[in-house]
Amino acid sequence: MRKNGFTLVEAIVVIAILLILGGLLTPIVSNQLQNKKIEVTEEKLKKIKKAIIGDPSVVQFGQRTDFGYVGDMGNVPGALVDLIVQGTQPSWQFYTNWGTYTDVLLGAGWRGPYLDPTRYPDGRYESLMDGWGRNFVYESPGGNIIRRIRSYGPNGVSETCGNDDICVDIFRDEIGGFVQGNTWNECGVGVQYQEIRIFYPSNGALTSLAVTPAAGQLWFSTPTGTLIPIGTRRLFVDTDISAPGIAYDLKQFLVISNGPSLSINLRRNLTCASPSP
Numbered sequence: 001m002r003k004n005g006f007t008l009v010e011a012i013v014v015i016a017i018l019l020i021l022g023g024l025l026t027p028i029v030s031n032q033l034q035n036k037k038i039e040v041t042e043e044k045l046k047k048i049k050k051a052i053i054g055d056p057s058v059v060q061f062g063q064r065t066d067f068g069y070v071g072d073m074g075n076v077p078g079a080l081v082d083l084i085v086q087g088t089q090p091s092w093q094f095y096t097n098w099g100t101y102t103d104v105l106l107g108a109g110w111r112g113p114y115l116d117p118t119r120y121p122d123g124r125y126e127s128l129m130d131g132w133g134r135n136f137v138y139e140s141p142g143g144n145i146i147r148r149i150r151s152y153g154p155n156g157v158s159e160t161c162g163n164d165d166i167c168v169d170i171f172r173d174e175i176g177g178f179v180q181g182n183t184w185n186e187c188g189v190g191v192q193y194q195e196i197r198i199f200y201p202s203n204g205a206l207t208s209l210a211v212t213p214a215a216g217q218l219w220f221s222t223p224t225g226t227l228i229p230i231g232t233r234r235l236f237v238d239t240d241i242s243a244p245g246i247a248y249d250l251k252q253f254l255v256i257s258n259g260p261s262l263s264i265n266l267r268r269n270l271t272c273a274s275p276s277p
Contacts, residue, residue: 034154037131038166041151044127045168048136048149051083051114052076053174053230056256064256070175071231072111074201076147080128080138083114095206106234108201130166132156145169176227177255182219183237190218194238200228200255228255 054068069077077083094107115127128136130151137150137158153164161167179198183191196211209228211220222228235251 037154040131041153041166044130045136045149045151045166047115047127048080048083049168049170052147052170063254067231069112069114070229072107072109072201073204074108074207074229075203076170076175080136080149081125083112084117084125084127086110086112104199104206104234106199106201106206106232108206109204141169144172146172146175172227174230176229178222178224178226179228179235179253179255180219180221192216192218193220196220196238197236198222198228199234199236200231202229230255 050066050068052069054064054066054071056064056066058064058066069083095104115125118126120126124135130136132151132154134152134156137152139148139150140146141148147170148161149168149170150158150161151166152158153166155164157164159165183193183196193213196213197208198211199206199208201207209222209226211222213220231254233253233255235253237251
């Protein structure tokens, strides 16, 4: 007759089974943890990119309204921490005048934090660390890639993006575009102009770019290689070639990512002798 409890042999068998099950489950659990860290890292990279260039899906009254750090400052951050702390940049400033032009009503400056400012006891920012607790690497690859944010991935060693490293790129045409268009009067006839001046932020301060036409030119374009940063921008056109410095037309427009060119038609108020075409 058997007594209650395990015999030594039975206990050894049970322990052996548990060890075998543990050996089978450990890789599965490890892979799940690793996949979770990868997911966390990818999600943080998406948030950092949105902090820099905004979220194109944020729309109000049919127009994009979120342009992130670039939209406010006019350039990409020098370091990722600039998305959280202001550094030496001026506070958000609101301009009502620029040069001889009045009522520009365009802002420029830091309006962060653009990322969660939560810090660990050691001072590091949680939003700037990947799923393995390492700081993201901020790079300038060159060419059409303005910035790259990189995690060294599971093995913690710099390798190729998409292999072990996890990366997100910010492309040149995502941070700005060129502006081009024509000047027309209300009758649909081309109007010569003295100057077109585009207002936009640069390094946190409001600046402007003057486009001066060739003689008799009715078409305008920003110089090749010059990008107007994404966001809400304003444009003045002076159509009085005999008395420069008088702004007849003010336009507010958007420079959006993933579409580097923008056409603007300008009109000067006047009475047409015949209906517009």
